[in-house]
Amino acid sequence: MTSTSHRRSEGQWAVDGHAPLNSNEVVKAEENGLHVRQRVINDYAARGFRSIPPDDLNGRLRWWGIYTQRRQGVPGGRTGSVSPEDLNDSHFMMRVRIDGLGLTVRQLRVLGDISTKFARGTADITDRQNLQFHWIEIESVPEIWRRLEAVGLSTVHACGDTPRGFLCSPVAGVAADEIIDPRPVIRQIKQRYIGREEISNLPRKFKTAITGSPTLDVLHEINDISLVGVRHPELGPGYDLWVAGALSVTPRLGERLGAFVTEEQAPDVWYAVIRLFREYGYRRLRSKARLKFLLADWGPQRFRQVLEDEFLGYRLPDGPAPAQPTGPSDHIGVHEQKDGRRYVGFAPTVGRLSGALLADIATAAQAAGSDRVAFTPQQKVIVLDVGETKVARLLATMERLGLTANPSPFRRSTLACTGLEFCKFAFVETKGLAARTIFELDRRLADVQLPAPISLNINGCPNSCARIQLADIGLKGQLQQNAEGTQEFIFQVHLGGGLESAQRGQAGLGRTLRGLKIGVAELPDYVERVSRRFVAEREPDESFAKWVQRAPEESLR
Known part of the structure; x- marks a missing residue:
């Protein structure tokens, strides 16, 4: 797509070839980050923290949701002025990807048990609907993986230059005003693509958001790809396609491509966008390796053309933009579901929970007849599928736990x-x-x-x-x-x-x-x-x- 004459290589695979142009790309080229799993299980867990070489410690472990955490007692004044070794603790943060799909009571109890036994009781809801533990020791990681995977959870691709955990409407499938249920699309994408090596070496992280809620509850404007529920006048419910939003130190809102995506097309479109990023994303400088920089140079018209011509092989129909949001997107309080039951949104303090509290929430949800709890992008907790007669008891129980459905404004x-x-x-x-x-x-x-x-x-x-x-x-x-x-x-x-x-x-x-x-x-x-x-x-x-x-x-x- 771009002539290589009289231009500096940006490390775009489709243009410049695969030769690594910085140390991060060298590490990724030497070995796919997913391969570190077996070394953790077979070697590092037995030999301990000091056995982990730097490229795995500060790089490939992230492909399995593991970062070294900050060594206690190192003041903020030393941030950015000392080496990673001086900042690294011998413990880890571990991120469990939830993908916005919610958790069963059993899964919640397993997470609570892991927090209590392996993470000194820590458990934080992230603003991407994941759960983070701290104080994890490398010796415990294989057992934590075993427990997570036994209940259908994982840390794969939770960090690193990979497709990170998805945002999804936390009330998908139950909200009375829902345009389309995004959960089938997310499940198909996860089944087909997450954990595959071919999309495990991206220029940098890749963030996904999908919602069918008219409250626009997944911050679609700041994700690398967003599918936003709309109703096409001829094709019915589907998704409006947005790309290349991100914040950090160079914030840029995503843009509509003006394309309508059906439920059946959505997994293929997601796969096409991520491959476009893999092949054309900038890899020379980490500071320019997000999709937003490519879109800024190309513009939405060219982006859509390349997407359709080179990666999809067909044209997407034009479609309508989402309407303005219909109400608050944090889903706090008591709301009626489309089946007549209720979902109830509660506010922890800045997403901070604990292992004991996760277990208590599971017990409270089960007592209210629910088997599903969801986290939100605003670090909140929602109990789904509550019978109308059990709402009052749930509200009282959660209030005693320090979680309120009627929080103060701040x-x-x-x-x-x-x-x-x-x-x-x-x-x-x-x-x-x-x-x-x-x-x-x-x-x-x-x-x-x-x-x-x-x-x-x-x-x-x-x-x-x-x-x-x-x-x-x-x-x-x-x-x-x-x-x-x-x-x-x-x-x-x-x-x-x-x-x-x-x-x-x-x-x-x-x-x-x-x-x-x-x-x-x-x-x-x-x-x-x-x-x-x-x-x-x-x-x-x-x-x-x-x-x-x-x-x-x-x-x-």
């Missing part, structure tokens, strides 16, 4: 990444800070009637795992020198982000004000101040994001 809308506690990229603490901030804001703002929750997203580094550009108030952890010349931890502030409509383009990624940075200790003061100003200055029916776009700078500082 408990409902605060998101936090892993942060300094375990992450090697972080500068600042996030989870504990977020919990303390929620408690303080609930106390301080008890007299304020917010028209809607103000989303507060806290990230420990610039990589935006907590989607700071999409929050009403997004906070990016940094280090800076203060007036005395010493380092201090601060947050850069993003304001008024959101995905009310991707047609807003970059306006959906929030507003930053020159020099607006706040210290960690100032966080509750700042959020309280801006929240009160919003309530005082907003026009009728004006959202926080819209107010931010017109508000004078002094109101936002």
